[in-house]
Amino acid sequence: MTLARTAAVPTLDPGIAWDALVIGGGATGAGLLRDLARRGMRTLLVDRSDLGTGTSGRYHGLLHSGGRYVARDRDAARECIVENRIVRRIASFAVEDTGGYFVATPDDPDDYVDAFPALCAASDVDCEEVDVTEVLRRNPTLNPRIRRAFAVPDAAVEPWALIEGNVADAAELGSLALPYHRVVGFDRSGERLLAARVADVRSGTEYRVMAGQVVSAAGAWGGQVAALAGAKLTMAPGKGTMLVFNQRMTDAVINRCHMASDGDIMVPVGTVAILGTTDIHVADPDHWQITRAEVDELLDEGEKLFPQLRRMRLLRAYGGVRPLYDPSETGTESREVTRAHVVLDHAPRDGISNFTSIVGGKLTTYRLMAQDTADAVARKAGVTERATTAQEPVPDPHGDGKGRYHWLGGRLAAHEADGGGDAALLCECELVTRSQLEEVLDRRWPCSLDDVRRLTRLGMGPCQGGFCTFRAAGAVADHAARATSDPIAIGDMTEQAMADFLRERQRGTQPIAHGRQLQEAVMTAGFHWGTLGLGSLVGTSPGSDAQR
Amino acid sequence: MPSADVAVIGAGLAGLLTAVRLAENGARVVVLSEGNGALHWAGGPIDLGFRPGARTAAAVVGQLARRRAHPYAVLGADVAPALDWFQRLTGDLGLPHAGSLSGGFGALPTGIGGIRPVSIVPEAQAATLQPWAPGERLVIAGHAGYKDFWPRAVASSLARPEVWGGFSRPDRVVGVALDWPGLRERRNLNALRIAEHFDDPDWRAAALDVTARGVASTGSGPVRVGLPAVLGLRDHPRVLEDAIQRFGAPVIELPLVPPGIPGIRLHDVLRAKLRALGGRILIGERVARVEVTEATVTAVATEAATREVLTRVGALVLATGGVAGGGLVGDPDGAIREMVLGLPTDGPPIERWLHGDPLNPASLPIAGAGIRTDEALRPVDPRRPARGPLFGNVRVVGSLLAGQQWMIDRSGDGVALASAWRAAASLAGTTASATRSSRTTEAVR
């Protein structure tokens, strides 16, 4: 299967009447785009920012086996394991088959541990007790006092490749995803939404998008989108903070074998390991902070699994907001609300016949969430085609489509097979080559370096953009020079790209820096401000407070 | 056990200058450093201090000296003699530095298309101290495909007047991306490799030729040529001279992302000078332990492959750098630890280590953390400075001294020079003590 490639960046053709409009370009939205497209509905997806910048781009990276839910929520556990198997099959390129363990630390109560295998069995979650010594041998930094270990089919999943693949699949069928297009309002007539008013965030141009059905997959922002349509939907966003460690101190997902709580999972995701997470209600999904206190709490919990954790190199902290739905519509504490996904039909709720929202859920079950939603939407539209998304593979945006799992060493091996060397590497930490970067710029320009990061992993290694930002900015300048010969414009564009990226990268370092990462931050800042005169390029212009 | 009159810990600018000065005065000096020092990142200029609107470095030094917390409060008067010595020393070593305390600032363009204010610069950047004449253009030239220097991007950025602040600037800035011989085929390319190429006369001639033609293609009239800082490592003076000759125009080396070739040149000549004076530099020697008797350091133990090597010393100079240099470490519990002697440190609380908009150098208060000292640069307890120095024979130099916001003040190199000067003076006549401290075979592993 080949990827459809548009020669130029797609723009909105206001003449098209879409069968469906999907709002929100996270995993669910992308999955929905694919599902609806496969059912023959010509669908447009819009997101106010780049694809995968909501919760999907800020989650833990875990493809759940369901083991985490076997005690509290058997239905969720069962859903997880079923979808786990499906995602492994249809999108193996985005999945690293890390496997996972539930380990019993001294802090984990016997009754839970003893019951665990049976609980897993009851939910059809594969679970096998393994020799603790073997687990410790493979993971020498794990708590040596763990007394039992169970293997489960947890895995790590990379969200942006998954989203890209879903979108590419839909594009083959004439559907389209448009980042940086924000819904600013609807034209409503009686019971129907006739059109959505969509603004191109970068140019300011507004369009009217005619769509037969409107679906909100806006996650934590679902309430805001619903409000634009005149519907009532109260979300109870729950912030989760995660810590990114420089090294994979484990090659398998490690879970505490206890009733699920904060800071009890370590997931190897690509070249890093991510510890999570917390659960704190926030009023506004766009405005919140990560505090050192939260970081300390996570480290305290994480030390129960990895006693040396505070000595390991912590790269950054980031947070994501869970799209939790509050059925009571009071916006209460997120701990009380359900994590299950819910498809909301706004016809009976709000008297809008062609508006549907999908809320709740987790990335592992994105395909099922999309399917359930697509079922509802298709029914409303009178479309009888059934879903095929569980059977058909998602195209691999970067690879050879051979259906292999993602291999940690893949990028290095590919580069080495090309002869290796650093001349072509713009981001050395993550092995991003100049041509890879230019290819993304070709496809997505105008875009930010953060957008490039999502598709390449630029700046996600130990230097956190300290070295590569400038190289990437150079590539941006070259790219911009194709469209304009005005040096001022090029200079401004390049500076903007540089400044935005540096700011975003360093935001994640501030709450956590100690030890080597603190040294790294100060050293790189030293040569930025000192040697390279960054101060002459970026003023003290206030950045946005939003923790985006 | 081996002995040295003075052991200098740290091989950055402050450490090496202190060692050279001490050796010049006849001391037996050993420099111990965990690895190569921060000079390997440096871009050339010697920053004595800068504030927007300041006319001379001397004025800034004076201003900073009036700030009680800044090391210049103690060292302000040493800057002039230290600079004088530094310029004579580097001149003798074939790496002369232009500029003066009272000579005013210029704007040095950098490899990311910005500028930095400079007052003391090596010869390869001296052209920046001359104001630009009307009609004079700046041509930024470099090898296309060298990932750390994008000539057209640099030129586009520098074409914007606001980048230059109020400094004298060229009327026109143009970028040319060239094909330097053989570099396109290379699988590995960094500043050091290119600099080594420039050391080769044949390659150099060809590269300069290509560059000259590229410069000429941008027009006629007075020009200065901006190149990435890769103009030779061992043979830099010859390379620079050849370039100026070939272009018939002044040349400016633009500092790049590390490795910093200008800094490595300086490191190499200082190291050679120290060795010529009989001093030693031991790289890869991490200090494990220090022996102390009654507030006097008597010996320094460095980690070896097994056991330690204990060196008897008459005095110890700490030039380990602040947080950036690794001389201070910030622990997750908020403690800021000094790594050799465990000296009490002066620094912000953890919530303010990195704080505020990252695109503001004031967002790194931790960079100002360091050790407080008395007038003789002996360490004191910042909470009890009146109690006097914690060690009689220890001096603190360089960025380990508290109270510098060197990213904002741009005074880091000036502090290095001045503190090296003063520390060396205050340690004149020190010798390793006659009493031997106990030999130890304590294993390090």
Added chain:
Amino acid sequence: MTIASVVDEALHETVGLSTDECLKCNICNEVCPVARVDDRFPGPKYVGPQAQRFRLAAPVPINLDGRPVHSPDRTVDWCSGCGWCTTACPAGVKIAEVNNRARASMRAGHRPRLRDWLISQTDLLGRFGAPFTPLANWTLQNRAVRWLIELVLGIHRKAPLPLYAGRSFRSRFKRRGGVLGRAGEVDLPPPDRAVVYFHGCAANYYEQHVADAAIGVLERNGFQVIAPPQNCCGLPMISNGLYPAARSKARHNLDVLAEYARLGYRIVGTSTSCTHTLKAEYAEMLDLHDEDARAVSEATWDICEFLLDLHEEGRLDSGFGRIDLDLPYHAPCQLRSHGIGLPAMDLFALIPGLRAVDMDHDCCGIAGTYGLKKEKYDIAMRVGEDLFRRVEASGAAETACDSETCRWQIASATDRPSRHPVEYLAAAYAAADAAGTAAGTAH
């Protein structure tokens, strides 16, 4: 007063986790001798802490187009293992060690190349070659044979292979009544009057004169020399990624040497490579952290290190006669890894007339067995080129160096002999005796 270490000992013991310390400063790339001369090697930062993030801790074979692949690496093979990167790293990353492990991982699951296996079998090569010294040496020096060896095995025809020297050192030592047994089997003088000698393969089969010089110097200073049963230290195997074989060698050595170490005897070696292996590589590369390994590590000394230590305690016979000589000295990379400075230069300073000059060059290029290999010989020669030129320009008739493979490389490239520093001490003592000079300070 003690200082607290930032990183827990446990983390530093784990070579892999030391890559957490990497600041991406590029200093290691700046000092790498191989990256300096060859564009195929991306440098220690790339193949070390950078590539390490792409390696699984326990490599699982991935099926890549039908081939099982353990390792994503290729270019790490160009690393010579000289260790300069680790030495120059300001953050304590064990780069060379990470590279070596990565190379071993590349080889895992494959049969070792015959050449690599063969050149690491120094015990075998010595034992079977020495009795046939004339024939063996003729073979190794015959151009046609060397062409053939290059063709078949991949050992460069000009590689500086050492020449056999007849009866092994051990055999001769035994003949002249030397003590060769294990600690429990022999009558031993107290530990301050005897040392254990780790001779290594070089002194045993190719350079018995170095062993003789060392023993002469030690005995003159009041130490009886014991040469207990020992085999190759295992370094050639470690360098070629043959860890299980190396562990076997290590275990045999540790078994014997630990007994002496625990009794307080110091283990002195005349090869900076062997002694570094005993001091550090058994632990760092082979993960041997038991009591025996630790005891032997703590008891091991390079001979110049040992003699200089004696001198600093005032116990070295410093009655050296005059040797009028300009002597270029090369410090082997392995010596730098010891972290003990340059003790040979300090000892040379005690010999009247001896004008030793530190060549201050990074690496002679041989890096153990690296420069013997057909595909790496040219790299090795380019790495050492400046050193060779400097030696030739000095006009000196001979050079000094503490490592045997470096000596063979330098001698071959400069066409003049290269000697172990201890040979000059022995010669200086002999000169003193010849001149009838009274001995130096008392013990």
